[in-house]
Amino acid sequence: MGIRKLAAAVHILLAAAHVYWATGATWPAPDERSLSRAVIGGEVSFAPHIVLPLAAFHLLLAVAVLRSDRSALARVVVAGLAAGLAARATLGVAWAFVETDAGTAFHWLNLLLYTPACVALLAIDVRLLQAKWLKRLVIPLPVLGVVLVSLLAYGYQPTAQPSPQPSKDSRYVETPLATFHYLQRGTGAPVVLLSPGASPASAWQPELDALSKTHAVYVVDLPGQGETRLHGNGFAFDLDAMTGALGEFLDQLDLHQVVLGGNSWSGGWGLAYAQQHPERVSKLLVLAPSGLAEPDPASWEALKFPLAGELLAKLGASWSAVQAAVRDLFVHKDLVTPALVDQMWVPGTYRDNVRAMYALERGLDWRVTQAALPRTGQPVLIIWGEEDAVLPVAQAQRFAKLLPHATVRTLAGCGHALTLDCADRVTPLLEEFVQ
Structure with missing residues (x-):
């Protein structure tokens, strides 16, 4: 009876922790985001409607453990619990050796607390099971499944x-950080456009054609995007790293003050750089930008979790997956040609660019950018597609309220990939703004 009480006590303790977090407390972490990343390695809400059902679930598990000697249903629950613990313990061992997770709170908690606790509880639950056939299944099958998935997530690399x-517009510049690829055309006051998140610089081709008639236009692939190649493996893929890379590029080309633009992720990077270095950015033009502390679509939020992110990013590097993803960005589906898909797909197969997909989703903390929006002094042009399926158009008005010098344009019949989906309507707005 002693081991049943011990296992039940662990679940009661976990239930109590969830009830405590439901009050809004985040101890021992400083905030909810840090708590979530430390507890599960990703970002989820700890709101009462999320954590209270989990507390009730742990209480039910405690009851099942205590009644496993008298109830067949309780034994089935304990068998399922044992299978889950076997899978989690195996994942914990895999995560302990994932280099990209080393140094985080989750890495050390997983290594020193979570995985050993799962192994100990698993041993107790298996001991409580009476049917030998259950004992023979609850460990090998989950372990085998997790091993196979882990090999795919961490061992496989797309070709x-x-x-x-x-x-003809391609240029390359060497810095200590990377070999930066950029497109350059025109003369005059400099306009720097950042390749849209997970897209190459060529996604700005229509805008390059238009703006280069009156300006010197540079369209740069930041690390993890397009044809830019990092020199090492330690790039952080967070806001400081991305803005630092942009600064290194601008320094190398002696661009001291520019009009800066971006789309999606890169719109957020541009905002962050302008906030950090206001003297170097005269105007901002951002198309459906990141930058608000709001959840991304579920398919992107999943990238934040260990194993899931690696697996989804690598499986998503196939041509067919890229085609489906690109079509979701467009309202005008006829523009999504095989040639366009090739432009998006090829750089998406590079090792650093695959890693960037999940590393950026995990590393970008838009709370910092949002908090600084009221202090962003540059004139900002915000353009948003009303049929954006990635970042909802309602966010445009939130930016308008928080930015002191914002002009907002929403475009009916346009999606997220504004630079290509609605180039004929976007380029006149940009030309007017940069004058």
Whole structure:
């Protein structure tokens, strides 16, 4: 009876912790985001409607453990619990050796607390099971499944496709951090456009054509995007790293003050850089930008979790997956040609770019950018597609309220990939703004 009480006590303790967090407390972490990342390695809400059902679930598990000697249903529950613990313990061992997780609170808690606790509880639950056939199944099957999935997530690497022929506008510049690829055309006051998140610089081609008639336009692939290649493996893929990379690029080309633009993720990077270095950005033009502390679509939020992010990013690097993802960004589906999909797909197979997909989703803390919006002094042009399926158009008005010098334009019949989906309507707005 002693081991039943011990296992039940652990679940009661976990239930109590969830009830405590339901009050809004986040101890021992400083905030909810840090708590979530430390507890589960990703970001989820700890709101009462999330954590209270989990507290009730742990109480039910405690009851099942205590009644496992008298109830067949309780034994089935304990068998399911044992299978789950076997899977989690195996994942814990895999995570302990994932280099990209080393140094985080979750890495050390997983290594020193979570995984040993799962192994100990698993041993107790298996001992409580009476049917030998259950004992033979609850460990091997989950372990085998997790091992196979882990090998795919951490061992598999998509085949990197050959780089395309550089365009006539392609340029390269060496820095200690990376070999930056950028497109450059025109003369005059400089306009720097950041390749849209998970897209190459060529996604700005219509805007490059238009703006280069009156300005010197630079369209740069930041690390993890397009044809830019990092020199090492330690790039952080967080806001400081991305803005630092942008600063290094601007320094190398002696661009001291620019009009800065971005779309999606890169719109948020542009905002963050302008907030950190206001003297170097005269105007901001951002298309459906990140930058608000709001959840992304579920398919992107899943990238924040260990194993899930690696697995989804690598499976998503296939041509068919890229085609489906790109189509979701467009209202005008006829523009999504095989040639366009190739432009998006090829750089998405490079090792650093695959890693960037999940590392950026985990590392970008938009709370910092949102908090600084009221202090962002530059004129900002915000353009948003009313049929955006990635970042809802309602966010445009939130930016308008928080930014002191914002002009907002929403475009009917346009999606998230504004630079291509609605280039004929976007380019006149940009030309007017940068004058």
